[in-house]
Amino acid sequence: MKSVYQGGxxxxxxxxxxxxxxESIRVRLCQTGSYFGVTPRKLPNGRLLWPADAAEQLLGKEGAA
Incomplete structure (x- = not known):
């Protein structure tokens, strides 16, 4: 699962x-428009493409709090 799909x-x-x-990520995204401040790009086929550094962004915010 380490492969990055088209830059994300x-x-x-x-x-x-x-x-x-x-599923939890998708629910939060639908409810608020982002997953705790991290927003994916929606591909033409409907899939979501999260930034390659999304985990670092999110875990960095949690560590700062």
């Missing part, structure tokens, strides 16, 4: 990096 991470890869189920 799939929701499954992002979830695996932060230890959260992909």
């Amino acid at each position: 991470l799939t929701t499954i890869q992002f979830g695996a990096q932060i230890g959260i189920k992909p």
Whole structure:
């Protein structure tokens, strides 16, 4: 699961990096428009592409709090 898909991470890869189920990430995204400040890019096929450094962004914010 280490491969990066076109410069970003799939929701499954992002979830695996932060230890959260992909379904939980999708629910939060639908409710608030982002996953705790991290916003994915939506591909034409409907998939979400998270920034390659999304886990670091999120875990950095949690560590600062």
